[in-house]
Amino acid sequence: MGELHHECGVAAVFHAPGAAVSPMCPIPGDVNSVARLVPRMLLDMQNRGQLAAGMASYRPDRNALIKVHKELGTVAEAFRLNHKSEFEAILSGVDGPVAIGHVRYATCGGDDRYNAQPFERDHGRRTKWFAFAFNGQLANYKTLKEELLSKGDYHLKRDTDTEIIMHALAYELQNEDVDPDWVGIFRRLSEWFDGAYNIVLITAHGELVVARDPLGFRPLCIAESGPLFAVASESVPLANLGFQKIHSLEPGTIAVANAEGVRIERYAPSPKQSHCFFEWIYFANVASTLDDRSVYLSRAGLGKELARLETVPRDEGTIVVPVPDTAKAAADAMAFALGVPSVEGLMRNRYVGRTFIEGTADRAAKARLKYTPLPEVMAGKRVLLVEDSIVRSTTMRALVREIRDRGRAREIHLRVACPPIIAPCYYGIDMSTRDELFATRFAEYDGDRLIVTEEAQDLMAKELGADSLRYLPVDSIARSISLGPDRLCRACITGDYPTEAGRDLYQIECHPDTAAASARKRAYETAVATS
Template sequence: MAELHHECGLAAVYHLPPEPEAGDGPPDWNQAGDPAPSPLVPYVDKVPRPEQTSRLIPRVLLDIQNRGQLAAGMTSFNPQRAAVLSTLKDVGSVTEVFRLNREPKYQSLMNQHAGVAAIGHVRYATCGPEDPSYAQPFERRHLELRKWFAFGFNGQLSNYAELREEILATGDRHLSRETDTEILLHLFSKELSEDPYVSPAELMARVGERLDGAYNLVFLNALGEMFAARDALGIRPLCWAREGRMFAVASESVALANLGFRHESIRDVEPGTVVSVRGGRVETERFASPPPTEDRKTAHCFFEWIYFANVASNLDDRDVYSVRKHLGEALADQEQLIPDEDTIVVPVPDTAKAAADAMAYRLGVPCLEGLLRNRYVGRTFIEGGNRADKARLKYTPLPEVLAGKKVLLVEDTIVRSTTMRALIDQLRDRGKAAEVHVRVACPPIVAPCFYGIDMSTIGELFAPAFLERPDEPPRELSPEIERAMAEDLTADSLRYLPVDSIAASIRMSRNSLCQACIDRNYPTPQGRKLYQLAINPGAGDGRTYAAAAQCS
């Protein structure tokens, strides 16, 4: 599905010093000892000394590159360096920013930014230009080490507009970027200026009580203190692991597994919890709980399982592959088309493949790669133009597979429909398919997301035009509406999954998930407010909605 983008991904690594005895004072990184033992194979050989631990960051970021391709960066900590914290960031992919295809330049950068600890970030965003100053981590330098820090942010603050106005209203503060990350920079700076000795949990408690929306953070200061934090509803995923003296954090478990951490060592950062490294010790502490008036304890974004996350990841005790397999089986169970010898299942690469395989297996028909994705179309090459043009560049139909076939085309979801229209057109014209039947492993997208996914307005969505009428309650999806949608797309037929299939496939209760974009049930007060502004633009402050929608 080429129509959706996530905001970003986080990473952190730390070569822990020996834990000091009581009264020994701060850790001595000169005595940090040998690198972490055998679990971190084969990448421990890339860390010949503890101060080279930071070079693991590009490796971790490559595994979460799916979460953001616009920019990348890292901040490292090295107490032996004049610039105790050192930040490298730029527009581009991980390979481009860290010069991974130019060995001398890569080695030079890794030596320049060497450190015993580091945080990293990959970015995609709908707010802010393609400008290096928007790349993360954000670093705030200060002469006092406790007030010198850097952090990376994943999510979206739904009350961004209100926080921005509040900061600017003071008269002596300035915001130079249109991004909620800078809001957090101000909030952290303010709290640390008032109390530089505040603990990570208390810092997050004070800042978190001001925030509405999704927020995951990795934070590193010039004393070598690090923490990772996840919002109270756990909207976005965040994982951590420790083995020996190696500690690491990533947005997805696959990145930690590929470093060599054992499965049983990888854990989710619990919602409303901080995992911190201070004085050589790793500690976890809760800083927030869900609001007592809410009827839910978590609001995990269901899109993480059906689309965003790597299929090899495990998020909140649910593996991504199994969820997509269950979705494909649910598609097969509701299939009404009678397969014949010319029927084939074709996935839209790549994330629909698990669902398509499972659907085909249950139906007893072949699952074939009738669409190939061009993996060598670079990020900058496909910039500009419309989405249909990008789809034609990224996907190639195979007439050897498709010609004369009745194609069940399996897709993760349909958001704006532009890509789907282009694919159907290509399957018919270039692939010579006899019929194209679209099967969507998701319910219709009917509402915007205000928690970090690039779909911010109702007008840009495909489904609402068929399901909603002015001054009428939303209509339920029906076979008649699906036929109208199929005709609009020029498909022979179209079938969505029902809303209940999502929680059933993830094996979680509906109240444990955020499904606002498919059921209009937003898990936070500001999300509900923004949705009301979206459906009734004249009922409130349009500037508030526009600012929040922009910063997704």
């Protein structure tokens, strides 16, 4: 619905030095063309961030051993993909046998080029010279900032956890020689960091280091073919390059690629996992496979769960309509199970730019820009409208009105392929503050748990202008993804956070003394002052 945004996506490629040039290289016989794979990979992850895009590369035969290019906008805008000469000029400046890339949506830090990634830490000693990109969010980054500033002569130019990570890496590298102990470095960082972090890093020695946090919040896929090793936040970029064997980097492990080959080592124990369930139901490309679970099949499973709970009478005038695009797999599976048609009653305008939409203040106007309801499909019909989630409700409210007025639907029964979102995310998804979440206003305590009852869902339907509303129950998520609830982070639908900092931030947000501040800022923005 345009109300949820992800932190970002990362990519990396490494070509073994001295090896025959891989046939996957964009320019045959040119090992330095490996870096050109990065913009292509980022295009396949554009769903993970459209605010900025960038890449950094290593090349041993240039003065700037590490070079960075990054700009605001989509991948096409940042790399000038529609302007061949400009694109070639950019890529010729950052080509090389090792490279990393990043697409960004900000949950903290500013919306300017200065905060775009990768970040480079320039240094006269090659061991201390590196560039890195980061996917996730440190729940304790405000505390980390205070601790870092208290160490002495530190100055931070940005208000973002990415800069904290850069300084932490630099601090750990200060006593390392030309062969850093990456296992020890990330082990020490894991004792300091609380939250989600996938990191791709290149050094001025031509080494690639990839790390996934011990809880595995965000997905991270790796693949190897001959001399080429590649990494991406999702499997699709790797599959589209032609890699056959793609698997997930285990939580709490690092992959180090250098002249000696690729090695994978554990840097921290991972006694429990907390994979973000939203990756499967919303964020990831529907063609991806994450931690051995298909995104498409997971979303289809959500649709079957919706069908199992459906009680609305069905006749030849009943249709299922998905809200494009992420709800389509769930809607199709639901319709098939119910024996009713799944039709595209809403057309999405894929050519309206992000800036154009964000420049429109009115939510109803934004809905009209993004979606066109088809009266030829929906007029006089009982519509089961399937959406993947509702966050603040403002866009959904406008969309229901559009379907009733312009689409001329007889009835609108809203079906959400997700439980009610009752708590914010502190691990890399922009879910705003607790007070702005639609479902929180209707939730009530059942013992120590917040729940949204069927009666409350009836009230929510009336407020949205729908004839009825049904969410999925919490336990349906684990069944659909085929992962046990103990391996999933479901904090936004349960209020049960898997890390100490997450639990502390939620208490801050719920505390009456900080409620006013939380209404204006996210909890982690006020954590230092209030905790």
